[in-house]
Amino acid sequence: MNYLAHAYLSFGDPDILIGNMIADMLRGKQMDNFPYAIRKGVVIHRKIDRFTDEHPIVRHTKKIFNYSARRYDGIFLDIAYDYFLANDTSRTPENGWMNFSQWCYSEVDKRISLLPERFIKMFEVMKQDNWLYNYKNEWMIKRSFSWISKRAIYLPNNANIFADFTNGLQNIQNSYNEFFPELEEFVKEELRIISEVENDHRYY
Numbered sequence: 001m002n003y004l005a006h007a008y009l010s011f012g013d014p015d016i017l018i019g020n021m022i023a024d025m026l027r028g029k030q031m032d033n034f035p036y037a038i039r040k041g042v043v044i045h046r047k048i049d050r051f052t053d054e055h056p057i058v059r060h061t062k063k064i065f066n067y068s069a070r071r072y073d074g075i076f077l078d079i080a081y082d083y084f085l086a087n088d089t090s091r092t093p094e095n096g097w098m099n100f101s102q103w104c105y106s107e108v109d110k111r112i113s114l115l116p117e118r119f120i121k122m123f124e125v126m127k128q129d130n131w132l133y134n135y136k137n138e139w140m141i142k143r144s145f146s147w148i149s150k151r152a153i154y155l156p157n158n159a160n161i162f163a164d165f166t167n168g169l170q171n172i173q174n175s176y177n178e179f180f181p182e183l184e185e186f187v188k189e190e191l192r193i194i195s196e197v198e199n200d201h202r203y204y
Helices: 003-008 014-025 028-033 036-054 056-061 063-086 096-110 117-129 138-151 161-167 169-199
Strands: none
Touching: 003 014, 003 036, 003 063, 003 096, 014 036, 014 096, 014 117, 028 036, 036 056, 036 063, 036 169, 056 063, 056 169, 063 138, 063 161, 063 169, 096 117, 138 161, 161 169
């Protein structure tokens, strides 16, 4: 999943949020350099990605991007799902997506000195352009696709991935409607299990 989904699936826990946001920037045992509470967020991020990658609905929906995006089809679908989450009125945070986005940036800023340099550089652009809020706009999805395309070394120069997004809009919407509730319940259950094991003093 992409940044907005990972932020949303942190369910208001600042430490889970931080781990969720930085996980893709960590390699090997770098996770061990962070406080335990943030490491939980990294673990949740990786569980989210594994659940997503292995889900049959996601595997089927990726085919929308397969011709143009090839091996990067899952990355572009993740971004597309953020568009539908940002426009999902049933999941709009209590104070709205703008306040939610600002809360996320504020929590990250509180711990910025702990975070990987690669993430910090990306985060400054994210905050400046308010990615989390603007994923609700098609222009932001197009810009995100373009940003990824410029960095994807195996992607054809003429790949028109945004056209696949607009042409497949309804199919992706249907996929999101089926898949995201399952993902949300999965994450809640994983967090519940972690909490139970913590209470037994046996987690990690």
